[in-house]
Amino acid sequence: MFNKVKLLIVILMVFFTWHAKAQVEIKSEYIGNSSYTNADNVKTKAKGNAKIFSLNARIPLSVEVDEDHKPVKFWALGIGASYTSFSNKSMEPGFGPDKIADANLTLMHLWPMSQKWSMLAMAGAGVYAEHTQLSKIGFKNVMGNGGVLFIWHLRKNLDVGLGPVVNTLLGYPMIFPGVYVNWRTQGDYEINVSIVNSLEASAGKKFNDHFKLNLIASFDGSMALENKGNKKLMFTHQYFTTGLQPEFSIGKTWSIAATAGLAAGRSAYYQERTLKSIFRSDDNIHNPHFGAAPYFSLSIKFGL
Numbered sequence: 071m072f073n074k075v076k077l078l079i080v081i082l083m084v085f086f087t088w089h090a091k092a093q094v095e096i097k098s099e100y101i102g103n104s105s106y107t108n109a110d111n112v113k114t115k116a117k118g119n120a121k122i123f124s125l126n127a128r129i130p131l132s133v134e135v136d137e138d139h140k141p142v143k144f145w146a147l148g149i150g151a152s153y154t155s156f157s158n159k160s161m162e163p164g165f166g167p168d169k170i171a172d173a174n175l176t177l178m179h180l181w182p183m184s185q186k187w188s189m190l191a192m193a194g195a196g197v198y199a200e201h202t203q204l205s206k207i208g209f210k211n212v213m214g215n216g217g218v219l220f221i222w223h224l225r226k227n228l229d230v231g232l233g234p235v236v237n238t239l240l241g242y243p244m245i246f247p248g249v250y251v252n253w254r255t256q257g258d259y260e261i262n263v264s265i266v267n268s269l270e271a272s273a274g275k276k277f278n279d280h281f282k283l284n285l286i287a288s289f290d291g292s293m294a295l296e297n298k299g300n301k302k303l304m305f306t307h308q309y310f311t312t313g314l315q316p317e318f319s320i321g322k323t324w325s326i327a328a329t330a331g332l333a334a335g336r337s338a339y340y341q342e343r344t345l346k347s348i349f350r351s352d353d354n355i356h357n358p359h360f361g362a363a364p365y366f367s368l369s370i371k372f373g374l
Contacts, residue, residue, distance in 0.1 A: 091128075091130065091373055091374055092127075092128065092129055092130055092373065092374045093127065093128045093371065093372070093373040093374075094125070094126070094127045094128075094371070094372045094373075095124075095125070095126045095127075095369055095370070095371045095372075096124075096125050096369065096370050097122075097123070097124045097125075097126075097367060097368070097369035097370075098121070098122070098123050098124075098367065098368050098369075099120075099121070099122040099123075099124075099365070099366070099367040100119070100120075100121055100122075100365070100366045100367070101119055101120045101121075101122075101309060101311075101333045101336060101360075101363050101364075101365055102119050102333075102363040102364040102365070103117045103118065103119045103363060104117060104118070104119075104333075104336070104360045104361040104362060104363035105117055105360065105361045106118060106158075106161065106358070106359075106360055106361075107358065107359055107360075107361070108162060108358050109339070109357070109358050113361075114160070114162065115160050116158060116159060116160045116161045116162065116165075117158070117159050117160070118156055118157060118158035118159065118161065118360060119156070119157050119158075119363070120154060120155070120156050120157075120307070120309075120336070121154070121155050121157075122152060122153070122154045122292070123152065123153045123154075124150070124151065124152035124153075125149075125150070125151045125152075126148075126149070126150045126151075127148070127149040127150075128146060128147075128148055128149075129146060129147045129148075129149070130144055130145070130146045131144075131145040131146060131147060132144060132145045133145075133146075142180075142181075142182045142188070143180060143181045143182060144178075144179070144180050145177070145178070145179050146177075146178045146179075146180075147175070147176070147177055147178075148174075148175070148176040148177075148178060148194070149174075149175055150172070150173065150174045150175075150176075150196075151172065151173040151174075152170075152171075152172045152173075152292055153169070153170070153171050153172075153202070154169060154170040154171075154292050154307060155168065155169045156168050156169065156338075164340075165338075165358075166200075166305050166338060166339070166340060167200030167201070167294060167305060169200065169201065169202065170198075170199070170200055170292045170293070170294045170305070170307060171197075171198075171199050171200075171201065171202045171294075172196065172197070172198045172199075172292050172293070172294075173196060173197050174194060174195065174196025174197070175194050175195060175196070176192055176193070176194030176215070177192065177193055177194060178190060178191070178192045179191045179192075183220075185223075186222060186223050187220065187221065187222055187223070188220075188221045188223065189218060189219070189220055189221070190218070190219045190221055190231065190233075190250070191216075191217075191218050192215075192216055192217060192218075192219075193215070193216035194214070194215055194216065195212060195213065195214045195215065196212070196213055196215070197211050197212055198211055198212075198213060198292075198293050198294050198295045199211045199294055199295070199296070200294035200296055200305060210295060210296060210297045210302070211294075211295050211296070212238075212295075213237055213238050213239055213295060214236075214237060214238045214243075215235065215236065215237040215238075216235070216236050216237075217233060217234055217235030217236055217248050218233045218234060218235075219231040219232065219233040219235075219248050219250050220232060220233050221250060227253060227254050227255060227256075228252070228253045229250070229251070229252045229253075230250065230251055231248075231249070231250030231251070232247065232248065232249060232250070233247075233248050234246075234247070234248065235247070235248035239295075239304070239343060239348070240302075240343050240344065240345065240348070241302055241343060249265055250265065251263065251264060251265040252264045252265075257276070258275060258276050259273075259274070259275055259276070260272070260273070260274055260275075260276060260282070260284075261273045269288060269289040269290075270286070270287075270288045270289075271286070271287045271288070272284040272285065272286040272287075272315070273285050274315075279319065280318060280319045280320075281316070281317070281318055281319070282316075282317050283314070283315070283316050283317075284314075284315045284316075284317065285312075285313075285314060285315070286311075286312065286313060286314075286315045286329060286331075287310075287311070287312040288310070288311055288312075289308070289309070289310045289311075290308070290309060290311075291306060291307050291308035291309060292306075292307050293305060293306045293307070295343070301342055302342065302343040302344075303340050303341065303342060303343065304340070304341050304342075304343050305338070305339070305340050305341075306337070306338070306339065306341060307336075307337070307338045308336070308337050308338075309333050309335065309336040309337075310333070310334050310335045310336075311329075311331060311332065311333050311334070311365045311367075312331050312332055312334060313329045313330050313331015313332060313365055314329070314330060314331060315327055315328065315329040316328060323372055323373055323374060324370070324371070324372055325370075325371045325373075326368075326369070326370055326371075327367075327368070327369045327371070328366075328367070328368050328369075329365070329366065329367040329368075330364075330365070330366055331364075331365050331366075332362055332363070332364065332365055333362065333363045333364070333365040334362050335359065335362070336359060336360040336363070337357050337358065337359040337360075338358060338359070338360065339357055339358040339359075
């Protein structure tokens with residue numbers, strides 16, 4: 071399952087929602103200790119946890135809206151950065167790095183084709199490394215991305231998109247399928263499901279203008295691109311979380327959300343950056359992973 075969803079995350083490294091407003095989010099996450107199962111599907115004595123710190127920002131450069139204040143044409147800039155640190159005990163040699171540092175920048179342009187269809191074009195690049203030393207950053211750590219998504223406004227609260235997306239994950243441009251889904255409801259009870267930068271879903275109740283309580287589920291991750299010996303490698307760290315999230319709004323621009331729950335699955339392993347490795351079948355292949363663990367997060371959002 072992780073291998074399949076991982077491909078979506080690698081492809082869709084953009085920051086986009088229909089609310090084309092300026093927004094900044096600072097988030098910290100903690101995944102508690104759990105046991106480690108190696109590539110032979112053997113549960114070892116090793117244990118580990120992870121701490122993730124991230125910053126995501128969406129900056130509109132030019133926006134045109136319709137009578138419902140829904141953006142119909144805009145230019146926007148997406149900025150993302152994350153730092154992941156691992157604390158492992160009794161880990162087998164060659165497991166992976168003790169940290170991951172990622173940063174990316176994406177330019178997006180949305181324009182209408184008709185009342186039911188829009189086109190989203192995007193282009194950007196990012197740095198994905200297993201260290202934080204700028205002097206050691208090289209071309210091996212860089213991945214470019216771009217593409218075009220054709221988005222169908224199926225309903226007022228449902229948008230579905232599909233199109234070709236290009237990235238240089240393998241060291242040269244490759245075309246992959248890009249997917250976009252955004253479904254939401256409004257009112258006292260809210261449901262949101264999106265597949266954009268990651269997989270996210272939430273369902274909850276809005277008690278008043280300052281407080282709401284959500285049950286959330288998400289799939290996220292980070293990666294490091296490195297050369298070791300004569301091989302181009304990718305270290306991926308992916309995790310699925312679910313939990314209860316109270317969110318407090320402060321005025322019209324600030325909000326604070328805290329989540330307590332479970333990291334139901336967390337995989338972490340090296341993989342060659344080749345077509346054979348990326349598109350391998352999951353049959354009889356066991357990706358190294360950690361077991362279920364407690365999960366906590368705290369995020370602060372600022373939006374205009």
